[in-house]
Amino acid sequence: MVTKALLIAALSSIVLAAPLEGSVEGRQSCASLYGQCGGIGWSGATCCSSGVCTIGNDYYSQCLPGSATTTSAGTSAGTTSRTSTSTAVSSTSTKVSSTSTKASTTTTAPVGSGTATWSGNPFSGVQQWANSYYASEVTAYAVPTLGAKAAAVAKVPSFMWLTLADIRAANLAGASPQNAAIFVVYDLPDRDCAAAASNGEYSIANNGIANYKNYIDTIVAIVKKYSDIRILLVVEPDSLANLVTNLSVAKCSNAQAAYLECVNYAVTKLNLPNVAMYLDAGHAGWLGWPANLSPAATLFAKVYTDAGSPAALRGLATNVANYNAWSVSSAPSYTQGNANYDESHYVAAIAPLLTAAGWNAHFITDTGRSGKQPTGQLAWGDWCNVIGTGFGTRPTAVTPSTLLDAFVWIKPGGECDGTSNTTATRYDYHCGLADALQPAPEAGSWFEAYFEQLFNNANPSFS
Numbered sequence: 001m002v003t004k005a006l007l008i009a010a011l012s013s014i015v016l017a018a019p020l021e022g023s024v025e026g027r028q029s030c031a032s033l034y035g036q037c038g039g040i041g042w043s044g045a046t047c048c049s050s051g052v053c054t055i056g057n058d059y060y061s062q063c064l065p066g067s068a069t070t071t072s073a074g075t076s077a078g079t080t081s082r083t084s085t086s087t088a089v090s091s092t093s094t095k096v097s098s099t100s101t102k103a104s105t106t107t108t109a110p111v112g113s114g115t116a117t118w119s120g121n122p123f124s125g126v127q128q129w130a131n132s133y134y135a136s137e138v139t140a141y142a143v144p145t146l147g148a149k150a151a152a153v154a155k156v157p158s159f160m161w162l163t164l165a166d167i168r169a170a171n172l173a174g175a176s177p178q179n180a181a182i183f184v185v186y187d188l189p190d191r192d193c194a195a196a197a198s199n200g201e202y203s204i205a206n207n208g209i210a211n212y213k214n215y216i217d218t219i220v221a222i223v224k225k226y227s228d229i230r231i232l233l234v235v236e237p238d239s240l241a242n243l244v245t246n247l248s249v250a251k252c253s254n255a256q257a258a259y260l261e262c263v264n265y266a267v268t269k270l271n272l273p274n275v276a277m278y279l280d281a282g283h284a285g286w287l288g289w290p291a292n293l294s295p296a297a298t299l300f301a302k303v304y305t306d307a308g309s310p311a312a313l314r315g316l317a318t319n320v321a322n323y324n325a326w327s328v329s330s331a332p333s334y335t336q337g338n339a340n341y342d343e344s345h346y347v348a349a350i351a352p353l354l355t356a357a358g359w360n361a362h363f364i365t366d367t368g369r370s371g372k373q374p375t376g377q378l379a380w381g382d383w384c385n386v387i388g389t390g391f392g393t394r395p396t397a398v399t400p401s402t403l404l405d406a407f408v409w410i411k412p413g414g415e416c417d418g419t420s421n422t423t424a425t426r427y428d429y430h431c432g433l434a435d436a437l438q439p440a441p442e443a444g445s446w447f448e449a450y451f452e453q454l455f456n457n458a459n460p461s462f463s
Helices: 004-008 132-146 148-155 164-172 208-225 239-245 250-269 290-306 343-356 448-456
Strands: 036-038 052-057 060-064 179-185 231-235 275-280 313-318 362-366 404-408
Touching: 036 052, 132 148, 132 448, 148 448, 164 179, 208 250, 231 250, 239 250, 239 275, 239 290, 250 275, 250 290, 290 343, 313 343, 313 404, 343 362
Parallel strands: 179 231, 231 275, 275 313, 313 362, 362 404
Antiparallel strands: 036 060, 052 060
């Protein structure tokens, strides 16, 4: 989900904003707040009439609130700021964007002791860490528009990479219960093989498998360094699900062997006492269809057994970055034809198949964007910035099913699924559909209008 460099040292955002030289008339042609102001292939305004032109990734710079009134995304190093947001991920039915955290202000990490082991439900007896970077996004971008009530969203734990030293410091300071780190591993070569919005940095043709293994080795070294912290991982969103349904896509069929080799390497190397892992398993509207259940269970169980049935591989993560409810009283119209119309039905259907194949798997379900039911989806496979959605059930290990370890927020609400700009290199047609909120920035960039939609439709509300 983040690059090796971000894992070694999370990047600080440095704002080097300089006033734009020129006339008032020139400044009036600059991009508005939250508008695009730069990126590969961008031919529009490269300055901001309000805020700071901030580099989100190579493809997208965005005008975000800041101390300067006017900035430019020109060649001068003093006119832009770079965020530590990394594009994250998914496939034809789901998209995840993820954000790394700013570097800790602590110059020397506190030293922990012992090893954080677990048994049973790894989410029990700990509190999920609410990441400070996401909190800073909410505070900077959403609170000025929505007011103090929006600040409550910043306190909700969500999966992303952050500085483990911060968690150790909080735990040593007496946090009760102790904090658990919640991360996503997401950097497969040729990742997201059936979609365009979140293509990754590694290519199979360009030493991608070796690069990925080096990425995992870096994570392993960090996890071992912080063995006193319980670390809960979601492994490679959309990767295995694409191997169930999208092998007719050339990029997916070509990536099949590499995906399996890399995921095997990840779950084998990360099989550590302080780690619990969950493979991504799509969602009810993807692998929950009757024709997909058995092939999916067979594949997941094979990954588990081929890795030597690692103790740290606890189960599967469902609904990552998607919108399905855990349980609804009646099936939404767009789920017609599938008896597994919510995540509870999907989990209940696939669990016995996994058991029969040799894996007594448990589950976690992403409820970060499932608060409004039904959603505004016109088709169940529409995944990009869907209208009519809201923040859902808060993360908790108190669940209605013995199969379900926890409700979690994996997708950071307010970060974009993909751009609606049809000329963009990473444009995916799902982001231009009638049920996708538009205009939308690049994947991983802050999408203020979408955050406001999630906040206003939150269930339970944040009032």
